[in-house]
Amino acid sequence: MHYWLMKSEPDEFSFEDLQRCRREPWTGVRNYQARNFMRAAELGDIVLFYHSNCATPGIVGLAKISKTAFTDPTQFDKKSDYFDAKSKPDNPRWSCVEVSFLESFPRLVSLEECRQSPALKSLLILRPGNRLSVTPVTAQEFREIKKLGSRK
DNA sequence: GCCAACGTTGGC
DNA sequence: GCCAACGTTGGC
Numbered sequence: 001m002h003y004w005l006m007k008s009e010p011d012e013f014s015f016e017d018l019q020r021c022r023r024e025p026w027t028g029v030r031n032y033q034a035r036n037f038m039r040a041a042e043l044g045d046i047v048l049f050y051h052s053n054c055a056t057p058g059i060v061g062l063a064k065i066s067k068t069a070f071t072d073p074t075q076f077d078k079k080s081d082y083f084d085a086k087s088k089p090d091n092p093r094w095s096c097v098e099v100s101f102l103e104s105f106p107r108l109v110s111l112e113e114c115r116q117s118p119a120l121k122s123l124l125i126l127r128p129g130n131r132l133s134v135t136p137v138t139a140q141e142f143r144e145i146k147k148l149g150s151r152k
Numbered sequence: 153g154c155c156a157a158c159g160t161t162g163g164c
Numbered sequence: 165g166c167c168a169a170c171g172t173t174g175g176c
Contacts, residue, residue: 009174031159053174111175129157131173 003137004041005048005059005125006099015049015060015104023066023100026134027074028082030094034134038097039069047099048137048145050125058110059145067098105149119144 006026008014018024029035047063072094074082087093114120124135137145 007174033159057175129173131158133173 002040002042002045003048003139003142004037004045004065005050005123005135005137006063007050007052007125007133009053010051011053015051018049018063018099018101019061019104023098025067025072025096025098027072027096029072029096029133030082030084031132034132035093035095037132037134037136039095041065041068041097043068046102046142048142056108056110056112058108058113059105059149060108061104061149062102062146063099064102065097066100069095069097072096107149107151109145109148113148114145117144117148 010016013024026038029038043065045065047065048059049061049063050059051057071092072082074080075084075087075092075094076089077083082094084093111125114123115126120126120141123137123141124130124132
């Protein structure tokens, strides 16, 4: 069992969007490290859903991995923003996973709040310049974030 | 909109 | 294989 933090810009795809459609293929990741994390994800792994590039960035709720890594079809779609001419169908470069809605936090756990919490000191998204859209989270970090998100 | 911190690209 | 130039991410 692993825990992952996945970023999404709410203008592109928000947690509310996931709540509405219940499940979504996590396509468009074009970074090798993030791709490798997705390939390591297992069925039932917990996903912390993070809103980036918005007024108050932070973790808004939980999802789970409902389908392990498979070929990201957008890399072969010429009309897609994520089209990759260098990726060959017989050796695809990019993978995606499917994530499913689990639960919405009663309150947002903001990035600022994570920074304040001693228990979250080592959280990868707090590292300067971290731009990975998929990062691993430890069980301890997960418990702390869940606690913060459940607090009234 | 600014800009720091990256990752990627491509010439050599 | 080095590294400068460039593009992107994402907080602020």
